Amino acid sequence: MTALQAPSKGIMTQTDNQNSAARVNRDGSAGKTEKPALWLWSQYAFDSLAWIVAVFLAVILRLELLVNQINVPGVVIFCAVAVVSQLIVGISFALYRGRYAFGSFHEARLLVIVTVIVSVILLLVSIAFISVIQIPRSVAIIAFPFACIFMASTRYLKRMYVESKAKPGDDAQRTLIYGAGFLGKSLVTRMMQDRDSPYFPVGLIDDDPAKKHLRLATVPVLGRLEDLPEIARRTRATALVIAFSDVEAAQVRRVSDLVDGLGIRVLVLPPLRDMLAGGEKGLADFRDVAVEDLIGRRPVDIRADEVAGYIAGRRVLVTGAGGSIGSELCRQIAEFRPAELIMLDRDETGLQTTQISLTGRGLLTGRDTVLADIRDADTLRDIFLDRAPEVVFHAAALKHVSLLEQYPEEAWKTNVLGTLNVLRAAEAAGVSNFVNISTDKAANPTSVLGHSKRVAEKLTAWTAGAEGRKYVSVRFGNVIGSRGSMLPLFTEQIRVGGPITVTDPEVTRFFMTIPEACQLVIQAGAIGRGGEVLILDMGEPVKILDVARRMIAMSGKDIDIVFTGLRKGEKLHEDLVGIDEDDARPLHPKISHTRVTALDPAVLNLRDWKVKGGIEVYSENVPPAEKGA
Template structure:
């Protein structure tokens, strides 16, 4: 109702209440409306009523009393009303004394108190009595029933937010909290009905449609455990982000988001050595290739926070580069930012940039990465990934780049596709060139990142929105997952640790079965797998492996001082031999067949096998284990 009441309606209401307050003040002072004194003063008041009214309305306007959204009113707004009423009555008293129109002193006191009651009461009725909600109760549209997990300050704020946003048609009906001392207590009119063991029963009893997890202080492990229980309810799941995500510390409806798969994984926040990172990025010129992509753009965001002397974004796709440019300009107004368009295949363009900009550090994230697409276009994978990296790595040596950090992938380990094989060649370029250069070359190897362009998560979400089916290539396929910010934090940290020649391997946690991932996403969306949303097994795609590895057998592994970063020892350092092999590969790009190209890559990467051969062995071994 408040939204519909215009400023003019409030002014008209105040005009009535201001005059009513004085008439009531005379009535209270003289006990009756027909007394001689009452009848004597009223005409005198009416002669000045227009001046009194205009002065008070003007002062109320000055105090923003016609702009405030009163259903959100707090102690601040109450004090504002008191100040406006006291000041306006002081001005009126001064005005009347100046005109020598004096009333009994008690009239001014009573009128002031009545102003507070009437003017303030009107406004606070929108908050205290929820006038808009009373009207909404006659609405025939059914509301969503909300259950809130957590009975703390955040829950109280969430309940208030739902009530203040009646357009959401959501009604909190129950609260869950593990603290037994809170059971049976009521928060903002909603009862705490039990602990996490009561979630399923409460969801059924209160016909809950949606669950909101409102425990911003909880660990990710706790959140993951709670989500596991909530998934069984068939309710839509939402979550209030943790304190580390609530940058401004404010709880609002806008901050509540859908539960996503990163919440299910329950991985704790990465701890980084800020001092060590700053030492090689702060006040340095840093270049990010593929800076508009999923990993590249997050690299730019995090690098910008460390105060580089200059940040150079290099990408062939102008739209994505433009997006991250605008974002960084908004967030870091003092950042010295340069966005350059070009391809890593174009050695002349790269040389022009490195000669002019002289970057101190390069993060190389530009690559073709989509496995099935590269299986159909192997020449493009070879040109871009292998020779693009070779161009950049050689020019980095030529122009004295201090540190070169390349993004690699778990698909480079015993690859079964051309994309993975080309990334393995990139690792070999990095390791062999490091032995012949003053530049420190390193690679950072990790698995899939949640939500990146082309990853399975956005695909599943879109399929669920469309009503299914959700497509999984094989019932037993597994992958390692990490969030984009988490992966990038570790990439930057690994760069700080680098001495040159290492392949850093990130701890990806436990592997995830893609079939389980699909079922989790369906349940998180409030549906039942294979009941509401079907799951369809489509068969492995070209080049796809049932499982990925993070380490070659011969690499071994050693720890670093960071518990989520490991080092694989160098396995290839013969730069001249590699260049000869790459010369042969480049010749085949011009004149050879696709089969000859693939065979040459297999010569360079002996662990490159056909995916049918690798997957067939995995399935046979699995069947033997099951029989035993």
């Protein structure tokens, strides 16, 4: 179930909606603009009027309502001084230059400063010219609070008018917001100040008892999360936004369960780095809850951009560039500006798709795409010698467990010999950095796929030792959304009406996202030491049955689940680190470094490999020279 983009047409930021006179929609009208000079002069006119009223009130109060004692000409001169001083000081402090957001605390603070300075000027004038204007010196002091209040009031009334005109229309979805913190407040403000917003906030939900009677932009906190079903019925809400930047999967599941059957669309916020991304869109849109949120994969910050200097300005080759991992890897590598990115695959359609995603063109006429099979050692060697890559990412592989159980020789030809061909070609071309993409099934392997990838790890380690270069492997769990993976399969089964097939009620798997997997690959090329296997800490394993049930609930369909039993070679629970492997984390708390025993290519033997049904027969405790051909 993919995350659909919410049609949040232009939800504006508070600064956008309240900004200075140079911005649009000052009068709350839809789509109209107001000349900055006109707005500034009108605001100055209100401020001048505020001073005139404040001075007259101050004089009347000072003379204890004896209006017959007022020196009208002197008061007029005093008011004129106040008006002129307000203009000069206001312009000097940028009060009338549109520098601060209209109606903001910054503008209020500046307004007080300007008013204090004008009051001081009036006080000095009343002292110096008291015989001429006959205004008591205390008038300037008494007028100060009145002027501040009047000027602040005009701004507040203007702000209320603008906000009332900017409220979402009747067609906006009635929306609840879970979380009355900073993000919740920001969302309410944005929604209430954008008449094009597709969401109209009708209430907030927060588990903090101290916020029980809180109101944000007139929107009240209606209760706690446990009250959600009753609140949803009372407010007739059709959407709920989870206003947490890093919401836990358990919390998303709880919300999803509470609104089940209420017809409420649950939305989550994108990561903060996406919300603050620039471009024409500004803040990113909300999105529907995806299976990734329910599974609980919170991407680990592995800071690939800080260590990818070995890519910039160098020739980089990616095998399997047309696959899910390979194509995303190419897109991420391109951001680090390599001197040349060479995409190699035997799947011409996959190559074209990757090229389109990178360049917007799919002509397949440039030197960036190479059509070749890693099984062809001679062709591969010629390509490497001709293109002279300096960094290689080896993503080409066969990966379906059950299919390779039927055809183990295919796993041998591609995952074992194909990897050996790439390693030898890289060795011949003098490649300095090599990253072999492996799988968690290579840890304590029980399947043909696991054993073939285990051998590939050992061949990589052997080449690293023989050449003294930084050749490493990276071990993945299940990659969410990759071609042929569980989630797309479940999605298709739900689309056709089921049933969903699950091997065993207790089976669990580790999951990671495609971008996260590719970031690990890039970082591994920098921090991995020759011969190492790097493994990402993917948290707790996820129960496949729970994922299937969640996806069915999200679909709104009545789909059966059928248990097929574990297939040959499959484990009930996967391992990340093998029994005989270390789990050292010297450089990053979420990345394990381990080593596998190097395997000399000279001892590879298909016959023995097939006799054991794809099980590796080489003892790791016997020196390569004693293993025989």
